[in-house]
Amino acid sequence: MKAAVLFETGQPLKIVDNIQLPTLITGQVQVKILYSGLCHSQLMEVNGGRGEDKYLPHLLGHEGVGIVEAVGDGVTKVQVGDKVVIGWIKGEGQDAPGGKYPHDGYLINSGSATTLCEQTIVAENRVVRLPHTFPDKLAVLLGCALPTGLGLVFNELKPEPNKSIAIFGLGGIGMSALLAAKLSVPTILIAIDVNEEKLALAKKLGATHCINSKACDPVQEIYRLTDQRGVDYSLEAGGTTETIEQAFESVRDGGGQCIFASHPSNELKIQLEPHAFHRGKSIRGSWGGGSQPDKDIPLFADMYFKGELNLEPLISKEYALEDINEAIKDLENRKIVRALITF
Numbered sequence: 001m002k003a004a005v006l007f008e009t010g011q012p013l014k015i016v017d018n019i020q021l022p023t024l025i026t027g028q029v030q031v032k033i034l035y036s037g038l039c040h041s042q043l044m045e046v047n048g049g050r051g052e053d054k055y056l057p058h059l060l061g062h063e064g065v066g067i068v069e070a071v072g073d074g075v076t077k078v079q080v081g082d083k084v085v086i087g088w089i090k091g092e093g094q095d096a097p098g099g100k101y102p103h104d105g106y107l108i109n110s111g112s113a114t115t116l117c118e119q120t121i122v123a124e125n126r127v128v129r130l131p132h133t134f135p136d137k138l139a140v141l142l143g144c145a146l147p148t149g150l151g152l153v154f155n156e157l158k159p160e161p162n163k164s165i166a167i168f169g170l171g172g173i174g175m176s177a178l179l180a181a182k183l184s185v186p187t188i189l190i191a192i193d194v195n196e197e198k199l200a201l202a203k204k205l206g207a208t209h210c211i212n213s214k215a216c217d218p219v220q221e222i223y224r225l226t227d228q229r230g231v232d233y234s235l236e237a238g239g240t241t242e243t244i245e246q247a248f249e250s251v252r253d254g255g256g257q258c259i260f261a262s263h264p265s266n267e268l269k270i271q272l273e274p275h276a277f278h279r280g281k282s283i284r285g286s287w288g289g290g291s292q293p294d295k296d297i298p299l300f301a302d303m304y305f306k307g308e309l310n311l312e313p314l315i316s317k318e319y320a321l322e323d324i325n326e327a328i329k330d331l332e333n334r335k336i337v338r339a340l341i342t343f
Contacts, residue, residue, distance in 0.1 A: 002016065007057045019102075020102040022100055025097075027075060031067065050266055057106075094125060153235070155296070163184070164187055172314060175313075178202055195335070235258075
């Protein structure tokens with residue numbers, strides 16, 4: 001099979017042909033990939049933002065959709081012919097290792113969920129079966145963006161109606177959080193980003209106010225929009241220490257809550273005002289929106305079928321696998337919400 005392979009951090013991915021598929025072991029599932037997503041987590045890996053990479057060369061990608069081609073011993077969750085979502089969040093089933101792919105005398109490593117390849121070997125607990133009627137292109141979002149973004153709201157924040165909410169960062173996770181936040185019927189729903197096209201899309205998807213943080217101080221603007229009170233809730237998916245700090249500063253004293261989903265480079269630190277905690281502000285991180293894939297993915301799919309989630313606008317642009325480095329550059333420059341890699 002063909003795949004995009006990371007050989008050296010800080011360097012472009014290489015497209016490699018004729019990679020061999022190893023024999024499945026217990027708990028593994030072989031999937032033919034139809035579409036893969038691309039996330040800022042892949043940017044972190046490519047750029048070395050997680051520190052030393054001990055597994056080079058290796059495959060990338062952690063959200064995709066495909067058809068099951070084979071199953072290893074002990075796999076009962078899916079069978080050959082099933083359409084499945086592949087995601088990085090652990091669900092039910094065996095937690096098997098990823099495949100090790102022979103090529104020209106060396107091995108290409110992969111994690112338990114890998115999607116930037118024509119065929120992939122993943123763990124049973126990284127796949128969830130989907131109805132064949134669910135659109136393939138949108139199904140990619142169920143691997144990461146939707147479980148994390150919707151989960152931030154439905155599983156972790158659980159906002160009361162008629163509250164004020166700010167969302168920092170309008171990538172796939174931020175836009176997904178916006179869709180969920182809108183369903184809580186907030187009095188004010190503020191979207192913050194540096195890209196005018198994303199802000200315009202956020203407005204169409206339900207934001208009451210949009211702030212370009214390159215044009216003004218978003219914290220000051222949020223306080224202006226809320227009569228100097230601050231918002232009840234802020235959700236952060238901007239990917240920088242600055243956006244985490246701003247999201248925390250923007251919530252009100254006496255119970256304002258901030259949840260952040262992004263993970264800046266390992267060596268970076270956030271700085272927060274200690275007295276803000278005494279005044280009743282709170283902040284916490286999120287691990288995949290607290291989602292349980294086998295429960296939440298069918299629920300989110302059902303919400304889509306009922307017309308409660310407008311997912312089509314979240315896919316910005318399609319790229320062939322051969323154009324993966326262009327897609328990475330566009331994502332890094334924040335030109336797109338979510339890239340779709342086609343096979």
